[in-house]
Amino acid sequence: MKLVSFNVNGIRASVNKGLPTTLKQLAADVVCFQETKATPEQVAEALKDVKGYHLHAHSADKAGYSGTAILSKQEPVKVQYGIGVAEHDTEGRVITATFKDHVVVNSYVPNSGQDLRRLDYRATWDAALRAHLVKLAKGKLPVIFTGDLNVAHQPIDIARPKPNYNKTAGYMQSEIDGISALLGAGYVDTFRHMHPEVVKYSWWSQRFGAREKNVGWRIDYVLVSKGFEKQVKDAFILNDVMGSDHCPVGIIW
Secondary structure: EEEEEEEEEHHHHHHHHHHHHHHHHHHOOEEEEOOOOOOOOHHHHHHOOOOOEEEEOOOOOOOOOEEEEEEEEEOEEEEEEEOOOOOOOOOOOEEEEEEOEEEEEEEEOOOOOOOOOOOOHHHHHHHHHHHHHHHHOOOOOOOOEEEOOOOOOOOOHHHHHHHHOOOOOOOHHHHHHHHHHHHHHEEEEEEHHHHHOOOOOOOOOOOOOOHHHOEEEOOOEEEEOOOHHOOOOOEOOOOOOOOEEEEEEEOOO
């Protein structure tokens, strides 16, 4: 089985940049999108030429903002939109799809913002999402949690750690603590588990030629509930795939 997660920075824009061809080449069993910036109907229309998948999409109340979607070859047994907490469920940021043998949680975690205005909200969000994930992990099925988590966890995950630490959204200590708490609660970062010393990024600023210079951040992840990492055969970051300011990440098991 192969799962791929990709922040497309607008599903319609990404389709125009060749997303259907990319999906055919990736040949994943499950594809998780973040930042679709579209309603479920608009996502379905954008992906109408992508065959062989079931689609479940979730959108924000605010038009053209946030949004997540899951494509899967296998129809989920159950799909939950949001995490059941009203203050966190207006932006289309979480889809939980339960399949026969596993659970997939796709999330687009809020960015704390350039002026850090959402930093406090981000902490409450992280705690609420963690509670959702911990509860799922207590079930019988392994949980795969993936998406744009909007945080670089360790210095190895960001090209310029010192100038950004505790100054820039995505590398504030409270955000780092949020992902550390999730790992402490029984989740495993598959890429870092399999590649402890590999330097690879999944997002680059669209300014200053950052991608060409590889001045990036690893903020897109695939985490799994403890024990399931033993079944993961590969964890990857596909730097060569274009079409967004992010690149796809994923696992094979």
